[in-house]
Amino acid sequence: MATAASVGLALLITLAMFLVLGAPIAVGVGLSSIVGMFMILPLEQGLLTAGQRMFTGMNSFSLLAIPFFVLAGVIMNNGGIAQRLINCAKVLSGRLPGSLAHTNIVANMLFGSISGSAVAAAAAMGSTMTDQQEKAGYKREFSAAVNIASAPTGMLIPPSNLMIVYSLASGGTSIAALFLGGYLPGVIWGLGCMIVAFFIAKKLGYKSEGKITWKVKFRYIWEAIPSLLLIVIVIGGILVGFFTATEGSAVAVVYSLLLSFIYRTVKIKDLPQILLESTKITCVVSFLIGISSIMSWVMSFTNIPALIAELLTSLTDSKIIILLIINVLLLIVGCFMDPTPAVLIFAPILLPIVTQLGIHPVHFGIIMVLNLSIGTITPPVGPVLFVGTKVAKLKLESVIKPLMPFFAVVIIVLIATTYIPEISMLIPKLAGLVK
Amino acid sequence: MYIYAKLMSSLQQQNIYFHRIVFSIHELDEVIFVETAKKWIDIVLGRICVALFTLLVILVSWQVITRLILHNPSLITEDLAKYSFVWLVLFGGALVFGERGHLAVVIVKEKLPRKLRIGAEILIELLTAFFAITVLTIGGMLATEIAWNQLSAALQIPIGYMYIAMPLSSFFILFYCVYNIYDVIKKRNNIELLN
Amino acid sequence: ACGSSDKTGTSEGDSKGETQVLKIAFNQTEQHPQYKAMVEFGKSFEEKTNGKYKVEIFPNELLGAQRETVELVQSGTIAMSIVAGPLMENLNPDFAVFNLPYIFNSLDHQMSIINNPDIVSDLYASLEKERITVAAALHGGVRNVYNSEKPIQKPEDLKGMKIRIMESDTNVQMMERMGGTGTPMGQGEVYTAIQSGVLEGGENNELVFNDLKHVEIAPYYSYTQHLMIPDYLIINAELLAGMSEEDQKIFKEELSKAVDSEVEMFNKEVERAKAEAEAAGAKFNEVDLKAFQQAVQPLIDEKTSANENTKKLYEKIVENAQ
Ligand code: NA
Ligand code: NA
Numbered sequence: 001m002a003t004a005a006s007v008g009l010a011l012l013i014t015l016a017m018f019l020v021l022g023a024p025i026a027v028g029v030g031l032s033s034i035v036g037m038f039m040i041l042p043l044e045q046g047l048l049t050a051g052q053r054m055f056t057g058m059n060s061f062s063l064l065a066i067p068f069f070v071l072a073g074v075i076m077n078n079g080g081i082a083q084r085l086i087n088c089a090k091v092l093s094g095r096l097p098g099s100l101a102h103t104n105i106v107a108n109m110l111f112g113s114i115s116g117s118a119v120a121a122a123a124a125m126g127s128t129m130t131d132q133q134e135k136a137g138y139k140r141e142f143s144a145a146v147n148i149a150s151a152p153t154g155m156l157i158p159p160s161n162l163m164i165v166y167s168l169a170s171g172g173t174s175i176a177a178l179f180l181g182g183y184l185p186g187v188i189w190g191l192g193c194m195i196v197a198f199f200i201a202k203k204l205g206y207k208s209e210g211k212i213t214w215k216v217k218f219r220y221i222w223e224a225i226p227s228l229l230l231i232v233i234v235i236g237g238i239l240v241g242f243f244t245a246t247e248g249s250a251v252a253v254v255y256s257l258l259l260s261f262i263y264r265t266v267k268i269k270d271l272p273q274i275l276l277e278s279t280k281i282t283c284v285v286s287f288l289i290g291i292s293s294i295m296s297w298v299m300s301f302t303n304i305p306a307l308i309a310e311l312l313t314s315l316t317d318s319k320i321i322i323l324l325i326i327n328v329l330l331l332i333v334g335c336f337m338d339p340t341p342a343v344l345i346f347a348p349i350l351l352p353i354v355t356q357l358g359i360h361p362v363h364f365g366i367i368m369v370l371n372l373s374i375g376t377i378t379p380p381v382g383p384v385l386f387v388g389t390k391v392a393k394l395k396l397e398s399v400i401k402p403l404m405p406f407f408a409v410v411i412i413v414l415i416a417t418t419y420i421p422e423i424s425m426l427i428p429k430l431a432g433l434v435k
Numbered sequence: 436m437y438i439y440a441k442l443m444s445s446l447q448q449q450n451i452y453f454h455r456i457v458f459s460i461h462e463l464d465e466v467i468f469v470e471t472a473k474k475w476i477d478i479v480l481g482r483i484c485v486a487l488f489t490l491l492v493i494l495v496s497w498q499v500i501t502r503l504i505l506h507n508p509s510l511i512t513e514d515l516a517k518y519s520f521v522w523l524v525l526f527g528g529a530l531v532f533g534e535r536g537h538l539a540v541v542i543v544k545e546k547l548p549r550k551l552r553i554g555a556e557i558l559i560e561l562l563t564a565f566f567a568i569t570v571l572t573i574g575g576m577l578a579t580e581i582a583w584n585q586l587s588a589a590l591q592i593p594i595g596y597m598y599i600a601m602p603l604s605s606f607f608i609l610f611y612c613v614y615n616i617y618d619v620i621k622k623r624n625n626i627e628l629l630n
Numbered sequence: 631a632c633g634s635s636d637k638t639g640t641s642e643g644d645s646k647g648e649t650q651v652l653k654i655a656f657n658q659t660e661q662h663p664q665y666k667a668m669v670e671f672g673k674s675f676e677e678k679t680n681g682k683y684k685v686e687i688f689p690n691e692l693l694g695a696q697r698e699t700v701e702l703v704q705s706g707t708i709a710m711s712i713v714a715g716p717l718m719e720n721l722n723p724d725f726a727v728f729n730l731p732y733i734f735n736s737l738d739h740q741m742s743i744i745n746n747p748d749i750v751s752d753l754y755a756s757l758e759k760e761r762i763t764v765a766a767a768l769h770g771g772v773r774n775v776y777n778s779e780k781p782i783q784k785p786e787d788l789k790g791m792k793i794r795i796m797e798s799d800t801n802v803q804m805m806e807r808m809g810g811t812g813t814p815m816g817q818g819e820v821y822t823a824i825q826s827g828v829l830e831g832g833e834n835n836e837l838v839f840n841d842l843k844h845v846e847i848a849p850y851y852s853y854t855q856h857l858m859i860p861d862y863l864i865i866n867a868e869l870l871a872g873m874s875e876e877d878q879k880i881f882k883e884e885l886s887k888a889v890d891s892e893v894e895m896f897n898k899e900v901e902r903a904k905a906e907a908e909a910a911g912a913k914f915n916e917v918d919l920k921a922f923q924q925a926v927q928p929l930i931d932e933k934t935s936a937n938e939n940t941k942k943l944y945e946k947i948v949e950n951a952q
Contacts (some may be wrong), residue, residue, distance in 0.1 A: 022544030023559045024537035026528075030566045044577065045707040051601055052575020057699045058521045061513055061816070064495065067520065171690065172818060241822030243499055249493035272485050279484040283527030284537055290524065294570070301653075338538050380542050387474065425903040432825065435843070502813075513797075564879075581704050584760060586720040589797060594697075 004307040007129050007298065008034050025341045028292075030054075030291045036298040045332060051103020051292045057293025058286055061246055062175060065164050067282040069116040069248030072230075074278045075256045080265045081227045082124040084375055085110045088224035091217045093194075095208040100136055101143065104129040105150040109190045112154020114230050115284055116161040118376055122151035122384045126391035139205055140392055141402045146232070148388035148399065149406035150193045151224060152373035155339070156186030158235055159252070160337050162372065164245065166365045167288065168407060169296070169347035173361040175245040176238050177433040180364045181424040185417045189370075192409035199403070203302075226259055251371065292344035300349060308352040319357045323418050326350055334375015342372050362434055366424040377403070473533065473614050480530045480607060487523040491516055514589040518597050525571075525604035532563065533611040535629075549626050554628065556619045563614040567605040575601025652709035652869075654687045655699035662860065663899055664712055664768055664842045665689055666778070667892035669885050678880045704761045708864045712768065715859040716798060722756050724939045725945070728767075730930055731804045731856045733924045735951055737893070741769065742950050743888060744860045749946045753939075758867045764883050769893045773857040775808070776839055777831030778824055781915040782852035783927045785809035791830040794820045800933065805833075807925045808856065817842070824848050833857070840903035845912045852917050856926070 014035050018028030030050075037046035076082075086107045093102035096403060104125055110168040111121040133143035155162050158179035166177045212220075230252060238248040260266035266274070312322060333342050347368060354364050375386040380401065389396050417423045428434040498512040531537055535608035544555050575598055622628045652672075654815075656665055672685025691697055699711035700721070710822060718725035727733065734740040743749055744767035755763035775782055777791055779907075788809035795801040797814035805812030813829060823829040824847045831848045839851060863885070873881060904914065934944035 018562065020543050021559060021562075022539050022541050023562050024539045025533075026537050027559075027563045027566045028568055031562060034566070034569055042708060044704050047574040048577035048581065049702065049704050049707050050570045051576075051578045051702055052569055052596070052698060053694070054574070055521060055578065055598055055601060056694060058524050059517050061517055064491070064520050066517060066524070067491065068495070071488070071492070174818065176822070212903040222480075239822075241819060241828055243503070244816070244819055247495060247499045250492060250499060252494055254496055275485045275488045276481055279481075279488055279523065279527040280531055280534075282534060283484075283524050285529050286520075286524040287528035287531070288538065290521075291570075297693065300688065336540055341538065353567045381540060398473055405614055433822070513855075577705070578701065581701050584701065584721070588716065588720055 003040070004302045004304045005122065007039050007302045008304045008307060009302075010039060011036050011295065012300065019336075025289045025338070026291045027179045029288070029295050029341065029345070029354050031236050032296040033298050036295070036302075039091065040298065052289040053294045056112075059316060060168060062164060062172075062244070063168060063249050063286065063289065065159075065175070065246045065249040066116075066161050066285060067278065068246070069159050069161055069164075070281045071275070071278040072252040072256045073115040073117055074274050074281070075253070075266060076227070077120060077124060078274060079262065080263055081114075081256075081259070082107075083128070084220075084224045084227055085274055086106050086125065086128065087220040088228070090209070091212065091220050095207040095211070096194075096198060096201075097208055098138070098197055098204075098206035099208040100129065100133045100138065100388070101146045101197040101201060101206070103192050104133075104143070105190055105197065108147070108150040109157060109187065110224075110302060111226070112151075112186065112251065114159075114227060115154060116159045116164075118152045118154045119387050122156045122294055122388045123391055125151070126388050130162075130392045131426060135289050136206070139204070140394060140429060141398050142200065142204075144388055144392035144394055144399050145402035145406060146193065146197055148385055149378050149391070149403060149410065150198075150386065151384050152188055152376050153186045153190045153193075155369060155373045155376070156182040156189065156366070158182055159245075159249065160369065161285065162369050163342050163365060165232070165285070165340055166347055166368060168289065169292070169344050170351050170361055170365065172432055173365055176431075177362045178365050179235060179245075179361050179426040180427045180431055181429055184423050185255040185366055185370055185413065188264070188416070188423070189366060189410060189413050192413050193406055195318065196405045197411050200368065230255055239433075265361065284324065288341055289344060292341065295345065296348045302409050305349050307353050308349055309356065312353055313356075319359075320419070322353065322357060322361075323367075326354070327367070327414065327418055330368060330371035331378075334372045335378050336381050337375070338381070339372035339375060340371070343368060360425060360434065363421050363424045367414075367418050370417055374407075374410055374414065378407075441600060457527045461553055469614055469617050472610070476607060476610060477530065480526055484527045484530060487519050487526070489524065491519050494519065511589050514587060516538075518587075518590075521597070525600045526607070529604045529607035529611065532608050533614065535615065547621075552626055553619060553623055557616055560612045560615045560619070563610055567608040567612070570607065571601045571605030574600070575605065635786070649681055649684050649717060650668040652683055652685045652754060653686060653693070654863075655691075655693040655702065655708055655711040656687055656689045657691045657696050657712070657784050658689060660689050662689075662893050663895035664770075666867050666895055667768070668863075668886045670711070670891060671888035674884045674887070675881060678884065679877055682743055682877065692777060700762070700864065703864055703866050706761075706869065708866075709869055710765065710863055710865045712861050712863050713772070714861055714879075716796065718764075718862055721760060721762070721935075722753070724943065726800075726936075727934060727940050727943045729857070729859045730800070731808075731926045731934055732930065733944075733947060735923075737769065737772065737858070739947075739951055742859065743947055746950075749943070749950075753943070756943060757864075761867045762864050763867045763870050764862050765870070765881075766863045766889050769896055770859055770861040771835030772855050773833050773835055773859070774852060775810075775831060775833045775854045775856070776844065776848045776851040776905045778848040779830060781850050781913060782854065782917060783915070784918045784921045792828070794823070794832040795823065800929070803929055804856065804900060804926060807929055808854065808922055809887055809925070820844065821847060836900045836903040836907065839912075840910075841911075845907040845910045849912045851907070853912050854917050854922055855919065855924065874886040895937065913943065 011032050014032035015028055018031060019025065034050060037050055041049065086103065089103045089106035089110055093099055093106045096102050107125050108121050111124060115121065130140060130143045131146060134140055160182055163178040163182060164175060167173045167178060233255060234248045234252045237243050237251065238245050316322060351361060351364060354359060376382050379385065389399050425434060476502045494516040498509055498549050501509040544552065547555060579595045579598040582598055583593055585594045619629065634881060654668055655745045658665065668687050676684050693702065693708060696717055702708045703711050715725060715729040721749065728744065775793060777897060782788055785808055791810045792813045793805055793810045794815050795805050795812040802812045815823060820832050821842065824831060832844060934940050
């Protein structure tokens with residue numbers, strides 16, 4: 001165990017140093033893994049193994065879903081699909097006080113149900129919705145907070161790139177089951193935001209929008225159907241086993257491309273640019289995945305997860321307290337780190353601990369994704385927070401206070417999802433994907 | 436805090452070296468060759484990535500078609516797609532190094548005083564280069580060598596051929612490290628341009 | 631020096647000398663008979679060498695997928711790995727003969743061949759230039775067809791059925807000759823694929839059939855006994871050659887015991903799986919074996935005439951048939 005402890009400590013300290021310095025996380029993880037390798041293997045074997053793990057870490061068919069969902073998302077962003085979803089959300093969010101805020105929340109959830117990225121949702125919705133709300137007399141800070149707080153629902157509502165990453169990092173948890181497990185927590189998160197927005201809007205006297213005629217309602221919904229049909233085809237196809245998540249994501253690409261050609265919002269000559277943009281987003285995530293598999297190999301080789309499990313369970317054997325510790329840890333990690341590297345680093349360590357406590361890998365996946373989704377809207381490092389304030393043309397400090405009540409409700413959702421397994425497991429169970 | 440203090444002192448040491456580098460490059464003032472090379476390498480890598488991505492979409496779509504519509508599943512698309520993807524990520528990952536686009540925790544770095552910040556940026560590029568040489572060049576070559584006679588099950592071509600992408604992408608990453616150091620030094624007086 | 635020595639783990643070794651840790655990679659769980667057999671082997675090997683060697687087994691693909699662990703054994707990063715027969719074909723095509731359908735007509739027949747030095751010693755030493763030696767071949771179960779519709783008795787019964795197979799050209803042809811249509815697919819998706827009617831069934835041993843709950847959606851399990859693919863324990867060649875003669879002898883003896891007890895444990899597991907599956911509604915039935923064997927024979931003839939080595943191996947297999 002001395003080996004595990006010293007290698008583990010070396011990984012932790014060197015990684016912390018590289019991250020504080022501001023090196024790319026990929027480089028930091030890679031170099032600290034190399035340090036670990038040198039502690040356990042001769043030079044040549046260590047480097048060979050590092051190279052091999054990096055390559056094979058990316059050589060997975062289920063990982064291919066990531067470039068395809070990213071590409072489908074970029075195509076849809078270019079394809080004017082966002083505005084159609086906003087219109088559809090207007091019909092759905094009805095005539096509540098502060099109805100434009102509710103429209104924003106519902107639109108974020110709809111966008112999330114066809115895209116895997118929360119940052120894309122925050123950017124697409126925020127840029128149009130904040131201005132509309134200002135015209136209606138809403139405070140910009142409030143509208144920005146609503147948009148930021150509800151954008152991460154897209155990481156829980158499938159498809160979700162982060163769940164694909166978790167599936168891989170956890171040794172092959174069913175992607176279909178994870179996808180289904182995300183629906184309820186994602187929707188509850190969205191509803192929680194709507195409740196907060198309702199009371200604030202009532203207090204500040206924000207009115208509902210004027211009545212929309214049935215004819216317009218019908219047109220809005222009609223126009224959104226082709227976009228929303230994507231959910232049925234892709235998620236439905238994956239669920240009935242018609243195709244795998246990866247094949248489903250390729251279908252999503254072809255479908256969104258056809259739709260954008262029909263809407264004439266994408267032309268053939270735009271494709272290289274779209275592919276290049278998608279390449280960059282994909283490669284940031286996947287490069288990291290490859291490098292993280294070097295680190296998880298070093299940890300397996302030296303039995304570090306077993307050591308940490310032993311440490312944690314020697315402190316307490318209460319399931320409630322261990323889950324609490326893990327949640328606090330993940331929330332702190334999420335404050336500083338992007339969700340992808342956090343999942344890659346912590347899933348292999350934490351999953352063996354919680355499965356010993358009888359927690360299902362799907363349930364734990366949802367807990368991790370939920371925690372790290374919260375991290376995307378917390379300072380100091382929050383990609384959704386940054387993008388959301390940027391498109392609202394506000395200063396970061398000014399949205400923190402209006403975000404507070406939303407944080408409170410999201411933490412309640414987190415606690416509920418952690419301690420009530422049914423919230424994550426009910427739908428996968430009903431679909432027969434989990435026993 | 437101890438780690439932080441140690442880090443700072445190592446950065447200061449780095450800074451001393453850095454003055455010498457600045458001085459020597461300052462003489463040249465305009466190193467046009469590096470910029471031209473960067474433009475071309477960006478274009479070449481970009482084209483490779485677009486081609487690989489297009490291939491990826493075609494392969495997986497073809498797999499769906501052969502299984503669901505033609506009822507005669509293709510045996511090679513899955514392996515071919517996986518390898519194209521790894522190549523895409525290796526070359527695309529290199530391309531992103533050229534834009535300093537990889538995820539990083541920048542809050543400490545951005546608050547550093549100007550000289551330390553420049554030192555940190557150069558140190559980061561040197562670390563990146565060290566990573567590329569150890570894992571991708573050396574590790575990749577060793578993996579290539581050892582898998583040279585091992586056939587891929589579906590494709591029946593040596594796995595070693597696939598591993599070659601690692602040293603290749605390392606070459607591009609190393610070039611970008613050189614370029615980024617040049618770029619940092621060029622922007623040394625307007626360090627906020629780096630963000 | 632040998633790469634497999636644990637640089638930092640020596641402190642816990644005994645006082646007499648350095649303990650060399652032999653790491654073995656394994657892709658299945660701790661419940662698998664092969665895992666248990668290797669644990670037994672490790673214990674007795676450590677004992678009989680007075681703690682000179684210590685065996686550590688990493689299950690669940692912790693050190694990588696099978697193909698990747700081959701490279702780690704080659705480089706000496708780990709000492710050993712258990713890999714499936716088809717993977718060995720990619721290193722030396724002569725291994726293919728043991729992976730053909732109906733090549734062995736019983737478990738005893740298989741066991742009389744795959745560890746018989748007169749037959750396999752050349753083959754198992756053939757990878758030494760790749761720095762690998764095959765230390766032993768292990769029984770890995772007998773694969774039978776199961777489906778969601780009806781008991782299978784003869785090749786015609788499989789007509790129109792899509793059966794999940796392992797991804798290989800030989801397996802596609804095998805399933806075609808057996809009467810069905812072979813569909814390669816990842817094991818993780820088979821359950822939902824059968825449930826939704828994309829597939830009618832699969833083919834595997836009783837353990838997988840029961841443990842993955844395929845019994846729930848495809849209860850008809852028919853003893854077609856078409857494949858009996860061995861798994862191989864491979865070891866870094868220099869490591870094995872570097873052991874003293876005495877240690878090598880102990881190594882081989884203990885390993886051979888482990889090979890036998892693995893077969894016993896496997897059979898016990900098969901009984902357990904069968905009982906559990908029956909309780910869950912599985913229907914087991916025997917088939918017209920001759921009809922299936924005859925249907926597949928042309929494929930065997932074609933594959934075994936590929937080269938001289940293969941032809942010779944095949945002749946020896948037939949000679950030993952019981
Ligand atoms: Na989503
Ligand atoms: Na954060």
